[in-house]
Amino acid sequence: MSGPRVVLPGSSLSREGREHWISAADPGQEITATIVLRRRASAAKLGEELLAGTAKPVSREEAGDIGADPQELAAIEKFAESNGLKIAGENAAARTLRVEGAVQQMESAFGVKLAWFEDAEGHRFLSYQGAISIPEGLQGVIVAVLGLDRRPAAQPRC
């Protein structure tokens, strides 16, 4: 799936001198990424209904009804496979697709350069500079691509 690409909104990373580049990633290193899809069109209003307390209860068995659109999931599978990535798991109800592949394949699939960075506390982690891009045809369908930026995300609150 080559052709025009678009930036994935909210994927731009700015380091502002807090972290510094250590070395390029090993192109052969295998990593896993989680692709998150949007909700199917029929459930697009779910969020507002929940906040207003008017949403209909959904059981885990029915979660597919508020999950991903099967056609959109298939389009992402095709995109992943065309970039040599392996589908390591998918869950239409959870709107997630887990893909595995070498750093090099991830870089070409998502238009980034992966590298090791270190922050002021000495944590070292794999990350990228700039922003993730995806094929134009998947614009809006892909909500997030997680796992290409592996900095510590959170602290315990105790």
Added chain:
Amino acid sequence: MPIFERRITLPGSERTEPRNAQPIGPVEPEQEVSVTVVLRRKGAEPVMPQPGKLHIHLTREQFKLLHGADPADVAMVEQFAKKYQLTVKGSDLAKRRVILSGTASAMAEAFSTTFVCYHSEITGRDFRARTGMLSIPMELEPFVIAVLGLDTRPVAKPHFRRRSKIAPRAAQGGTFTPPQVAALYNFPAGLTGKGQTIAIIELGGGYNTSDLQTYFGGLGISQPNVTSVSVDGGQNSPGQDADGEVMLDIEVIGAIAYEANIVVYFAPNTDQGFIDAITDAVHDTTNKPSIISISWGAPEDSWTGQSQTAMNSALQDAAALGVTVAVACGDNGSSDGQGDGKLHTDFPACSPYSLACGGTTLAGSGGTISSETVWNEIANNEGATGGGVSTVFALPSYQNSAGVPTQPQTAFAGRGTPDVAGNADPSTGYQIRVDGQNEIVGGTSAVAPLWAALTALLNEKLGSPVGFLNPKLYPLNEAGFHDITSGNNDDGGLGYYSAGPGWDACTGLGSPDGTALLAALTPGTSASASSGD
């Protein structure tokens, strides 16, 4: 000319042997090592704003001149680097640091240390470590505060709220076991969480069964059923700082809802790990948790937009599937520890689909609360409840009538946190057991599992999960809550936020009266219509 011959140890640089790791050999001498040298301030400490006093904020440039590093000190570090064949990669006066890089052997000589390569049993990765003290030339001693990055062992960076052991202050009301807190909050009697499953999300640390046996045995409670689930390779890995979090969460829940199944989802501390763990718990068709407890977070603006969107939509799934998600609001007051003169909320607590849990200081005994105020021990360096108004998430409709102010610095009409509160002050904290030790721990980290446990009791009694609680709680008009009206979570002298009647950005609707809350949520009752203080 400095000669850099006499050396002195760098205070506070001591490192012990890494835990849970095996030495596997020397570090390759030619390996590139990069370090950050932190310098002292040139001038005085910046004046911290005081509540009620006019404070003039400095521009970044003024700050650099007044409170940054001395250019002469940076020049001295540059000479030192040259002598030891290190390269200066960059320096920043305002941030008071110089970044040096060089080979491992040059670094070892420059700071008088030796490196050993270790294999971590926890992460499965190799890392570089050193032990003992660093030394630096006398010429650098007056102004070098720290040298960071020589050692790359995995670091959990908890801002633990263990009660200070050095200077115990006059206790307001002593500390509590979780059942004592449940009694003060009038949790409904005769309920055990039977038939309920509570998920706990952990991004590090672990539990060991012998500590749990000792702890629950000491409380005279049969040990709850605790199992773990691995997410993205995360494992139950006791022996880390984050054990305090894991044990607090399990012990608070297990001491109150002791017949509930507790399932701990261990994931790596990355946004992927965090979001995958929540998604896995929400959609877990084997364990089927109806409640998720999350005591991890980070300031709202430290997240990328895409991970915030993904996390929020996973929490939306939880709400849709009737899973209650209790989330700690942070322990660093209205700044959330950012120290940039701005107000910050903590994420994922500030997602509109989270039950955001704030903290109080609680005194009382038996079933009687003698006082309860907003947790703010900033003056004693023991934290304060997070809480405030999001700059990302819009005001949800369930908060339309709650009186949430617009964000004071941006005027954004955002989601207000917390929704609810509970005891969190370490000085009135929870007696728990961690890594073979009895400890007193607090933090909003205790409040999320406290509400998770209460929710399990409600679900047990009501016969079906209460699910996404927020739209149900706000119309109750304070029925089921102790409204906390005294105190503030001001950090940094910005003057925000204060508690008051009804919802506020320190304690939300308040701390629970569990029995009254059960009554108010029982279908067919009209507890909500007229009650409230």
